[in-house]
Amino acid sequence: MRDISYSDLDLLSINILVNLYENKSATYVSNKLNVPAPKISRCLKHAREIFGNELFIRKKYGLVPNEFAGKVYPIAKQILECSNSLQQLHGEAIADNVHNFEIVAPDLVSFPFPKMLLTSIRDAGKDVNFNISAWNKSSLDHIVSGDIDIGICCSKAIGNLESIDDNLAVLPLKKLNKLFLICDEKHPILKEEITLESIAKYPYVNSNVGDAEQKMSAFQEYCYRKQISLNTEMDLNGVSSLFEYLRQTNAVALLPYSSIYNMINTTPGLHACRLAEVESERLFMEVKPPTLYMVYNKNNHETNFQWLSEKIQGLVHSALH
16 A cells, blocks of 8 residues: 555545445445435545555445455545544634534334425525434434434334333334335245235345334244244345345345335335235234334433424324325
8 A cells, every 4th residue: 555645635525435335335325424325436436546555345235345344444544534523613702602413213114204304404494414314223222322323213012112211202103013024136036915924934134124113024923923924034224235235136025114116216226015915914913013202301401403303293194194
């Protein structure tokens, strides 16, 4: 690797490198950062030339970082965090009353949030900044501690969330009683009647996207109760890695989010369809459907918090029409 000068590494390339490492999908990173796919490719090529290393290997389920990328990532992440801290300081110097809200939500729900929230903030003339991250297993702890302002997650019972901490407010948003099949666009199941039993014949990818409990999915629980043999090939929590894995394989997945159509349109080679009402009813007569909740710390009295939380509630209902 040749010597690196400050003019070689731009923040956009560092940001893309970090997000590719975390999400393993150029398509997803393009959508998340609102950067055209060709520019993602150019920045990755630029980073490869600087470091004299491939950094990522393309696999059927996405871009897999190599050993060298694993060494670069924590340093690049630190640079990105320092840059964000500098921007925050700059913002504080301009307007001390502007609060940067941290939001966590399942990718499938929050996909349209950035553009729509920015429009709402602009139209309302609010001094609000925000950052949206994907829900993960430590999100609840960060909400309780106050590091995250608003969280969107799903759970089978409101009591499971309320019992975590006395300071945690839990607001039901929508019952997730619909199911959507995701598979390769040439998958053989699309040529047959799609039932719970026919789905179970194929390798299954479990994806608890946004699930606060991270337990068995409703379909897995149904198959267990009905003693239906199910081959769970893999557990994936990230939507981008799920999409990449399903492409050109016989694996299938079920998700309870109608917003799947918003993201599937940007992912060529995949197909999504809603299960027949009778099939969903069969499953949810046996297994309790999850509910999507908004969670936040009751002690959050930041200016514009109430306004922002109401806007996000509206966006959730819009995304899951």
